[in-house]
Amino acid sequence: MLNIGLLGCGRIGAVHAASIRRQAQARVAAVADAVPAAAEALAESAGATVMDSDALINSPDVDAVVIGTPTDTHFDLIHGAAAAGKAIFCEKPIDMSADRIRDCSRAVQAARVPFMTAFNRRFDPSFANLQARLAAGEIGQTEIVTILSRDPSPPPLQYIKSSGGIFRDMMIHDLDMARFLLGEEPIQVFAVGSALVDADIGAAGDVDTAAVTLTTASGKICQISNSRRATYGYDQRIEVHGSGGMLRAANVHENTVEAATGSGFQTAPAKHFFLERYERAYAREMAHFIDAVSHGTQPSPGIEDGLRAQVLADAATLSWQEGVPVQVT
Amino acid sequence: MLNIGLLGCGRIGAVHAASIRRQAQARVAAVADAVPAAAEALAESAGATVMDSDALINSPDVDAVVIGTPTDTHFDLIHGAAAAGKAIFCEKPIDMSADRIRDCSRAVQAARVPFMTAFNRRFDPSFANLQARLAAGEIGQTEIVTILSRDPSPPPLQYIKSSGGIFRDMMIHDLDMARFLLGEEPIQVFAVGSALVDADIGAAGDVDTAAVTLTTASGKICQISNSRRATYGYDQRIEVHGSGGMLRAANVHENTVEAATGSGFQTAPAKHFFLERYERAYAREMAHFIDAVSHGTQPSPGIEDGLRAQVLADAATLSWQEGVPVQVT
Amino acid sequence: MLNIGLLGCGRIGAVHAASIRRQAQARVAAVADAVPAAAEALAESAGATVMDSDALINSPDVDAVVIGTPTDTHFDLIHGAAAAGKAIFCEKPIDMSADRIRDCSRAVQAARVPFMTAFNRRFDPSFANLQARLAAGEIGQTEIVTILSRDPSPPPLQYIKSSGGIFRDMMIHDLDMARFLLGEEPIQVFAVGSALVDADIGAAGDVDTAAVTLTTASGKICQISNSRRATYGYDQRIEVHGSGGMLRAANVHENTVEAATGSGFQTAPAKHFFLERYERAYAREMAHFIDAVSHGTQPSPGIEDGLRAQVLADAATLSWQEGVPVQVT
Amino acid sequence: MLNIGLLGCGRIGAVHAASIRRQAQARVAAVADAVPAAAEALAESAGATVMDSDALINSPDVDAVVIGTPTDTHFDLIHGAAAAGKAIFCEKPIDMSADRIRDCSRAVQAARVPFMTAFNRRFDPSFANLQARLAAGEIGQTEIVTILSRDPSPPPLQYIKSSGGIFRDMMIHDLDMARFLLGEEPIQVFAVGSALVDADIGAAGDVDTAAVTLTTASGKICQISNSRRATYGYDQRIEVHGSGGMLRAANVHENTVEAATGSGFQTAPAKHFFLERYERAYAREMAHFIDAVSHGTQPSPGIEDGLRAQVLADAATLSWQEGVPVQVT
Structure with a gap:
C-alpha cells in the first residue's frame, strides 16, 4: 500500500484524490492546505489525516507526495520532499523559471527520488x-x-x-x-x-x-x-x-x-x-505514478520533460x- | 457507334440522354414522345431526329431503345422492340403485372435481344x-x-x-x-x-x-x-x-x-x-448498357431481375x- | 444514508457495488451470495456485512435490496423483500414467466414498496x-x-x-x-x-x-x-x-x-x-434508484415495464x- | 453564345474544354497548341477550328481566351489578348515574376477587358x-x-x-x-x-x-x-x-x-x-467566367488576386x- 500525502486540496487536489481512490494499492494518507477548511473537507472524504505541509513531507506515514499547490510554492516543496526521500508527483508548471526547475532537477537527482511531471494529456x-x-x-x-x-x-x-x-x-x-x-x-x-x-x-x-x-x-x-x-x-x-x-x-x-x-x-x-x-x-496518469513508484521504476514524463x-x-x-x-x- | 432511340422525353428521358452524351461510343439518334414539344426539345439539344414510336422502333438507324414512357406503355414497346431485334433498356417497373412481365420476358428471350432493367441504384x-x-x-x-x-x-x-x-x-x-x-x-x-x-x-x-x-x-x-x-x-x-x-x-x-x-x-x-x-x-448505368450491347454481352440487371x-x-x-x-x- | 443489501455478489453484483460507492447518500451495508467466498470478497472491499439472504432481507440495517442473483430466485426474493418493506432494485428478467411477474407485481403493489427493473440501457x-x-x-x-x-x-x-x-x-x-x-x-x-x-x-x-x-x-x-x-x-x-x-x-x-x-x-x-x-x-441507473428511494418517489422503469x-x-x-x-x- | 478560344490543349486545356461543353451559352470556337496533334485532337472532339495562337487571339470569331499554356508564355498571350480586346481566363501562376504580373495587370486595365485568374479551389x-x-x-x-x-x-x-x-x-x-x-x-x-x-x-x-x-x-x-x-x-x-x-x-x-x-x-x-x-x-469556375463575361461583369478572382x-x-x-x-x- 502506497501512502500518499496530498499537498494542496483545491480543485486539482480533489481530482487527484479521486484518482487515488480508484487504485487498490494506494491511499491518501495525509493532506495539507493553506486553507484549513479545504484540507479538512478532503481529509474527511478521503479518510486521511490533516497535517501542515512540513509535517506531511517528513511524516514516516507518507511514501509519496502529490503537489497541487500554487506554482510559486513548488520549489520549496520539491526540495523538501526530495530531502525527505519521498516520491514526487508535481503539477505543471514545475516553476515559472527554467533555472529554478534545473535546481529542482539537481535536488531530485541527488536524492534519487522518483519524480513525475503532471502532463496529464x-x-x-x-x-x-x-x-x-x-x-x-x-x-x-x-x-x-x-x-x-x-x-x-x-x-x-x-x-x-x-x-x-x-x-x-x-x-x-x-x-x-x-x-x-x-x-x-x-x-x-x-x-x-x-x-x-x-x-x-x-x-x-x-x-x-x-x-x-x-x-x-x-x-x-x-x-x-x-x-x-x-x-x-x-x-x-x-x-x-x-x-x-x-x-x-x-x-x-x-x-x-x-x-x-x-x-x-x-x-x-x-x-x-x-x-x-x-x-x-487524470485517472490513468495517477495510476501510472502509483504503479511506477510501487515497482521502483521511474515514472514518465519526468522532471526533464517539465523543464x-x-x-x-x-x-x-x-x-x-x-x-x-x-x-x- | 451505337445509335440509340429514346422512347419518352420527360424528366427521366432527359437524364438518359445526358448520360448517353457522356459516352463516346453511343449517340441519341432518334427520339419519340406523345408530346411533340418534348420530343422536339430533346431532339434539338441532342442532335437527334424526332420520330413516332413505331417508326423509331423499326428504324434501321436505331440499334437500341431506351424506354422511359409511362409504365402502361412498356408492354407494347418491349414486344415491338424485341420483334424489331433492338437491344432494350427499360425503366422500372417493367409492368404492373408480373404475368405481363413474364410475357415480355418470353418475347425478349425468343428474340434474343439484350435487355436491361433500369435499377439504377x-x-x-x-x-x-x-x-x-x-x-x-x-x-x-x-x-x-x-x-x-x-x-x-x-x-x-x-x-x-x-x-x-x-x-x-x-x-x-x-x-x-x-x-x-x-x-x-x-x-x-x-x-x-x-x-x-x-x-x-x-x-x-x-x-x-x-x-x-x-x-x-x-x-x-x-x-x-x-x-x-x-x-x-x-x-x-x-x-x-x-x-x-x-x-x-x-x-x-x-x-x-x-x-x-x-x-x-x-x-x-x-x-x-x-x-x-x-x-x-444514372451515368454508370447507361455506360454499362452501352458497353454490354456494344460488346455483345448481356447487360445486368436483366428482365428476370425486373420480374x-x-x-x-x-x-x-x-x-x-x-x-x-x-x-x- | 441509504443502506443497501446486495443479493448476489457475482459480476453484476460487483458492478452495482461499484455504482453504489460513487453515491454519497448510499452504502452497501450487507451482502449475500450462495457462494460464501464471493460474498466475503465483496463484503471486504465494500466494508459490508455478510448475511444469508433471508437475514439480509429482514435486517433492520437494510433499507433497500439490489437483486442480482440467478433469475429463478428472483420470485422468492421479491416476495420476501416486499413483505419486509424494502425498496427493490431487480435485474432483468424479473422472471421467466409473465404470470409470475404479475404475481410479483401484486406483492409489490400491496406492500407499496419502490421497485425498479434494471433496464440499464x-x-x-x-x-x-x-x-x-x-x-x-x-x-x-x-x-x-x-x-x-x-x-x-x-x-x-x-x-x-x-x-x-x-x-x-x-x-x-x-x-x-x-x-x-x-x-x-x-x-x-x-x-x-x-x-x-x-x-x-x-x-x-x-x-x-x-x-x-x-x-x-x-x-x-x-x-x-x-x-x-x-x-x-x-x-x-x-x-x-x-x-x-x-x-x-x-x-x-x-x-x-x-x-x-x-x-x-x-x-x-x-x-x-x-x-x-x-x-x-450502470452508474446512472443506480444513482436514479438511490435518488428516487431517498426522495420517496417511484423509480422508473418499474415492475410494469419489466412485465x-x-x-x-x-x-x-x-x-x-x-x-x-x-x-x- | 460566347465563342471561346483555347490556348493550350494539354491536360488542363481538356478540362476547360469539357467545362465549356457543359455551358449552353458558350462553345469552344478555336484551339491552339504548340503541338499540332494535341490541338487537332481537342478541336475534333470539341467541334472547333485549329489556329495558331496569334490568329486565335485576333480572330473575330473569338470573344474570350482561356490560357492553359506553359507559364512562361502567359505574359505575351495576355498582352496580345488584351490588345485584341478579348476577355481573358488565365491559369495560375500568371507569371513567375510579380513585376511582370503587374505589367500584365496594367495592360489588362488599360484595355478594360475582363480577366480571371484560375484559382479553381x-x-x-x-x-x-x-x-x-x-x-x-x-x-x-x-x-x-x-x-x-x-x-x-x-x-x-x-x-x-x-x-x-x-x-x-x-x-x-x-x-x-x-x-x-x-x-x-x-x-x-x-x-x-x-x-x-x-x-x-x-x-x-x-x-x-x-x-x-x-x-x-x-x-x-x-x-x-x-x-x-x-x-x-x-x-x-x-x-x-x-x-x-x-x-x-x-x-x-x-x-x-x-x-x-x-x-x-x-x-x-x-x-x-x-x-x-x-x-x-473546374466546372463551376468556368461557368462563373462565362457568366460574368456574358453579363459584362468582372469575374473574380481577378488579376490582382493572382498578383x-x-x-x-x-x-x-x-x-x-x-x-x-x-x-x-
Whole structure:
C-alpha cells in the first residue's frame, strides 16, 4: 500500500484524490492546505489525516507526495520532499523559471527520488493510443505535427496576469505534446499572437490567440494554434502526418446522438470542461505514478520533460515579443 | 457507334440522354414522345431526329431503345422492340403485372435481344462498391441486410393513386437492392404499413410508411423500412452484417462543411433530389448498357431481375393487406 | 444514508457495488451470495456485512435490496423483500414467466414498496439524451424506430439452453428500448430467426440471428435486428424517424483516433464488452434508484415495464415458432 | 453564345474544354497548341477550328481566351489578348515574376477587358459554401485559419526544377485560399521547409514539406502546411476558427462505404487525383467566367488576386531561405 500525502486540496487536489481512490494499492494518507477548511473537507472524504505541509513531507506515514499547490510554492516543496526521500508527483508548471526547475532537477537527482511531471494529456486514451502507434511505426517517419487546442473560455483576468502568459500556462501542454509526438527535440520556435478574444487580455500584456511553429534538427515541423475561447466546447485535436500515412485524434463529444433536420445533421458539442474532457487522463496518469513508484521504476514524463516544455514556452514567449524565430539548445 | 432511340422525353428521358452524351461510343439518334414539344426539345439539344414510336422502333438507324414512357406503355414497346431485334433498356417497373412481365420476358428471350432493367441504384458508386466487396467475401457470409430508404417528400396524390402503391413504386428499388445484396432469393415476405405522413394517402388506399422483412431459404434476413418523407434530404442507406464484419453505405451530403457552435457540430443535409443523389448512378448505368450491347454481352440487371422485384413487391402488398407473411416461389 | 443489501455478489453484483460507492447518500451495508467466498470478497472491499439472504432481507440495517442473483430466485426474493418493506432494485428478467411477474407485481403493489427493473440501457447517456429530445418533440411524431443490436460473441451454450432464448435474454433489452422510444404500446409482434452464427445454438432450439417488427395501434413501426456475434465490437445503435426529422445514437468507440493510409481512413472498434460499453449507464441507473428511494418517489422503469418487455419477448418467441404475427394485449 | 478560344490543349486545356461543353451559352470556337496533334485532337472532339495562337487571339470569331499554356508564355498571350480586346481566363501562376504580373495587370486595365485568374479551389462547392457562410457572419469574426494541404505524390523532379519551388507552384493555392478566408491582407509571412519526402528535391534546391504562418494587420493568424506526399489520397482541408464558432471543410472521399471488422471501422481514401477531387470546382469556375463575361461583369478572382498570391509565395520563399519573417506591403 502506497501512502500518499496530498499537498494542496483545491480543485486539482480533489481530482487527484479521486484518482487515488480508484487504485487498490494506494491511499491518501495525509493532506495539507493553506486553507484549513479545504484540507479538512478532503481529509474527511478521503479518510486521511490533516497535517501542515512540513509535517506531511517528513511524516514516516507518507511514501509519496502529490503537489497541487500554487506554482510559486513548488520549489520549496520539491526540495523538501526530495530531502525527505519521498516520491514526487508535481503539477505543471514545475516553476515559472527554467533555472529554478534545473535546481529542482539537481535536488531530485541527488536524492534519487522518483519524480513525475503532471502532463496529464499524455495519458488521454486517444492521445496515448496515437503516440504508441506512431512510436510503433504505423505511419513511418513523423513529418508534420498539427495541434489545435482551444479552451472553452478565458480564465479570469487576474489569473492571466500572474500565469506567465498564454505560452506558459496554456500552450505548455501543447508544447509537451509536440515533444511527445515529434520524438525529437525542437531546435527553433517561432510564435505569433493577438488579443482577439478580449482586449483586456491584450492590455494585461498577454494574447489570447496564438500560433507557434517548431522545427527539429532533422527537419520535422510542428504547428500549434491556441485560442482562449471556443463556443463549441473544449477543442483538443492532434494530428501527425508521416511518410506512411496520417494519425489524428478527434474531439470527445458529450454523447453520440445525431439529429437530422432540414438544417442538416447535428452532433453534440465537444465535452466542455477540462475535468470531464480529461477525466480518464487524470485517472490513468495517477495510476501510472502509483504503479511506477510501487515497482521502483521511474515514472514518465519526468522532471526533464517539465523543464524542456518550460524552455519551449519561454522561447515562444520571447519569439512573440521579439518577432523573430528563437533557437533552443 | 451505337445509335440509340429514346422512347419518352420527360424528366427521366432527359437524364438518359445526358448520360448517353457522356459516352463516346453511343449517340441519341432518334427520339419519340406523345408530346411533340418534348420530343422536339430533346431532339434539338441532342442532335437527334424526332420520330413516332413505331417508326423509331423499326428504324434501321436505331440499334437500341431506351424506354422511359409511362409504365402502361412498356408492354407494347418491349414486344415491338424485341420483334424489331433492338437491344432494350427499360425503366422500372417493367409492368404492373408480373404475368405481363413474364410475357415480355418470353418475347425478349425468343428474340434474343439484350435487355436491361433500369435499377439504377445498383450502379451507385457506393452501393456497387459495397456489393462488390460483399461478393468478394470481405465480411464472410451475409446474415442480416438492413435498408433504410426515405424519400424527401411524397409524390402527388394523383401519382400515388395509379402507382400500384408504395411497395411497387418506391420499395421496389429496395427489394431489388435486397436481392442484389442477399445473393439468394427471398422465400418469405412480411409487410406492415401505415399512413402517417398524409392521411389522404391512406384514404387513397395506400400507405406512406412501411416495413418489410424478407427471409431466404438458408435463413438470411433482410429488413427494409420506407417513409415517403424525410426533412433532412433523400435518405438512402444500406448495411450488411456478415460473419466477418459489417459493410454499410452512408448518405451522400450536399458538401463536406461542418459548422461548430454552442449547439454542436453540424454537417449539410443529404442530397435532396433523386436526380442529384443518383446522378453518377444514372451515368454508370447507361455506360454499362452501352458497353454490354456494344460488346455483345448481356447487360445486368436483366428482365428476370425486373420480374423478381415485381413479384416481391406484389407479395409485400398482399402481406400488408392480409396481415400475414406471404411465401414466394 | 441509504443502506443497501446486495443479493448476489457475482459480476453484476460487483458492478452495482461499484455504482453504489460513487453515491454519497448510499452504502452497501450487507451482502449475500450462495457462494460464501464471493460474498466475503465483496463484503471486504465494500466494508459490508455478510448475511444469508433471508437475514439480509429482514435486517433492520437494510433499507433497500439490489437483486442480482440467478433469475429463478428472483420470485422468492421479491416476495420476501416486499413483505419486509424494502425498496427493490431487480435485474432483468424479473422472471421467466409473465404470470409470475404479475404475481410479483401484486406483492409489490400491496406492500407499496419502490421497485425498479434494471433496464440499464435507458440510462446510457446517449440513449437517454435521444429519448428526452424525442419526448420534447424535437423531431415531431415518432414514425419508425430502428434498433440494431449485436453482441460481440455468443454466450456459452449452457447459458443459452436455460436463458429462455434470444428474444427473452438478449432482445428483451431492445424490446424495452422500443417501448421507451415508441411512447405507445406495441400491439403486434412478428419475429423471424436463424442459427447462422453457431449451428449448435440451433440444435439447442434457439436462434442467434433474429429480427422483429412491432406495430402500435396508431401505426408506428419498430424494426429490431439482433446477432449474437459482431467482429467489430459491441454494436448498439438506435434510430428514430419522425415527422420532423431523425434522431440516432451511434456506437461508442474505444478511442477517437483515426488512421489514414492507402487503405483509407480507419477508426477504432466499438467498445467490446457490455460492462465498459454501459459503464456510465450502470452508474446512472443506480444513482436514479438511490435518488428516487431517498426522495420517496417511484423509480422508473418499474415492475410494469419489466412485465411488458417480458410479454413482448414471449410474443416474439411464439411468433418465431409459429411463423405468424402475434397480437399483444 | 460566347465563342471561346483555347490556348493550350494539354491536360488542363481538356478540362476547360469539357467545362465549356457543359455551358449552353458558350462553345469552344478555336484551339491552339504548340503541338499540332494535341490541338487537332481537342478541336475534333470539341467541334472547333485549329489556329495558331496569334490568329486565335485576333480572330473575330473569338470573344474570350482561356490560357492553359506553359507559364512562361502567359505574359505575351495576355498582352496580345488584351490588345485584341478579348476577355481573358488565365491559369495560375500568371507569371513567375510579380513585376511582370503587374505589367500584365496594367495592360489588362488599360484595355478594360475582363480577366480571371484560375484559382479553381475557390469554386469547390464545400470551400465556396464555407467562405460564403463565413462572409455572412455565421461564426462571427475570423481569428485563426488552418489549411492542411497534401498532394498524393510529388511531381517529376524535372517539373520541380522549373516550377519556382513549393511555395510558388503548390502552396500558392493555399495562399490564395488564405486571402479568400481571412478577408484581410496578410502583412507578414514566416516559412519553414524540409526535404523529407525525397532527398533529390532538397538537392534540387527545393523542399517537399513546408509550413507557413501569415498574420494580418488586425492580428488574424493563418497556418498552412504542405506535403508533396500523402498515402491516403489528395488531402485538402480548411478550417476557420471565429469568435462565434468554427467552420471546416473535410476531405472528399471516393465513396461512402464503411467496413467494420476487428480492426475497426474503415472508410474509403480521399479522392486521389486533383482532376477528380476538383472536378466540380473546374466546372463551376468556368461557368462563373462565362457568366460574368456574358453579363459584362468582372469575374473574380481577378488579376490582382493572382498578383497578391504570387507576392505571398515570393515572401514565403524568401522567409524560408533567410529564416526570418518577411513583411509584405
